[in-house]
Amino acid sequence: MFLGNPELGSKEAYVPGLTKEHVAKTFGIPLEDVAKLGSAENPFGPSPRADEAVKAALNLSIYPDWTAASLREKIATKYGFPPEHVICGAGETEIISWIIRAFAAPGDRVLMFVPAFPIYHMTAESEARIPVYVGMGSELDFQWDDYIAAIEGNVRILFLTNPHSPTARLIPEERIRQVCEAAEGRLVVLDEAYIHFTQTNGGMHLLHDYPNLIVLRTFSKAFGLAGLRLGFGIAAPDIIAPMRHLKPTWNMGQLQIAGGIAALDDDEHVNKTVDAIVEMRAYVTEKLRKLNRFSVVGEPRANFFLLRIEDKALDSTTVFEELLKRGVIVKDGSVSFVDLGKRYLRIDVSLKKEMDRLVWALSDISNS
Ligand SMILES: Cc1ncc(COP(=O)(O)O)c(C=O)c1O
Incomplete structure (x- = not known):
């Protein structure tokens, strides 16, 4: 018997992004190699x-x-x-x-x-x-x-x-x-x-x-x-x-x-963060535009961007899971956002090491 208000019963309260520890343990990847790109956190840490x-x-x-x-x-x-x-x-x-x-x-x-x-x-x-x-x-x-x-x-x-x-x-x-x-x-x-x-x-x-x-x-x-x-x-x-x-x-x-x-x-901390993110945003979107199974939506102005999956044989949950196996955590648009459908991932802009891992992982999925 559910005694709470009806609005509070039926659905998941919130689906959080995965942690680095979870992915490292599940897929046997060294913790420092996991790229956490699903929660739009600051890669330089706290002020x-x-x-x-x-x-x-x-x-x-x-x-x-x-x-x-x-x-x-x-x-x-x-x-x-x-x-x-x-x-x-x-x-x-x-x-x-x-x-x-x-x-x-x-x-x-x-x-x-x-x-x-x-x-x-x-x-x-x-x-x-x-x-x-x-x-x-x-x-x-x-x-x-x-x-x-x-x-x-x-x-x-x-x-x-x-x-x-x-x-x-x-x-x-x-x-x-x-x-x-x-x-x-x-x-x-x-x-x-x-x-x-x-x-x-x-x-x-x-x-x-x-x-x-x-x-x-x-x-x-x-x-x-x-x-x-x-x-x-x-x-x-x-x-x-x-x-x-x-x-x-x-x-x-x-x-x-x-x-x-x-x-x-x-x-100082804010400026360092913003400068690095803006530089890496240009870097990663430029690299991703060369992959023909994916495209970047619009001209991103945040510390994340939306990736569209152009290949009809793939969907966001498949790519999300394939990225996890390669040590990259992103947001599956079909799980996290109403009405976004099955063709989008939200991905954080981070440091060069993480961006290179993302580009490698997406190219690897493209080639498999
Ligand atoms: C658009 C938007 N607003 C607000 C927040 C939440 O911010 P806070 O951590 O201050 O609760 C987020 C967090 O991801 C967000 O994406």
Whole structure:
């Protein structure tokens, strides 16, 4: 007998990427040779400044400030907003869950392109809010007319991801403006988890023009702090206020607060990461364009790209499994993303050693 709410029963809660240890053990490959390209983590590891600050913050008997005031002040100063415009969470993921609950009632709708970051629809469904999907078509590009036309009735929240996941495509600023204007009394969520890798400043300045916009950022990617669990949102105080009521009171521990403050000063680590990823993105996509059984979707602007399988004899699960045997972990699009179908893999951009292993493994599959 299942006693939970019906929305919480039937499906897998989340399908995480595989670990290096699992693949090394299963396929007998030395751990250091396994290329982990499925979780978009930072190949240079954590910001060294954050690492040091976290180790120095081990004052574990004291409650942290419940709003993470010192971290909010740091974020506010860095990005040019008052601290009341900032809220911090255990990753963007936690903030997304408050957004769903604070701005849509059960039965209300939540708009997004598909494929999309699965947490949007999973969180909506688990709270009995209803995802509305706008397809991206056979070229996996934004269908703006369809998206704008879908803004109606009880659609309360609109997600945009820039750069988009899993396609890694960049959204032009005028489109974000168009959506904010068409949304009127609805909330637009601009998820900029991967914005550093676009080498643009992103859309925070749009907050000055649109009171119905919230911009989300994470420390998990360019700052290399996925294990610390830290993200933030910036929006008008009217948007922040309801989320403060939903936020578990002490959601941010001392270590997150200290790590986040230090990471924001670590431009050296962020710049080194972004420079290397941008260089390797050009390197690997150039190499992959020479393989005729696969192609790269669009002009990727994130620290990952989407690979299309052109050979009809192969599908994403077969290629995913063949890559695992060769010590390469990627994301099988058919498992991780609604509506992506059986022809796509999302693959991280990493260091040269990992990129060379990926190119070798894909060529090896091509030749077998
Ligand atoms: C588009 C997008 N947004 C947000 C996140 C999650 O970030 P966090 O680690 O801050 O919860 C991810 C993680 O992979 C993502 O792909």
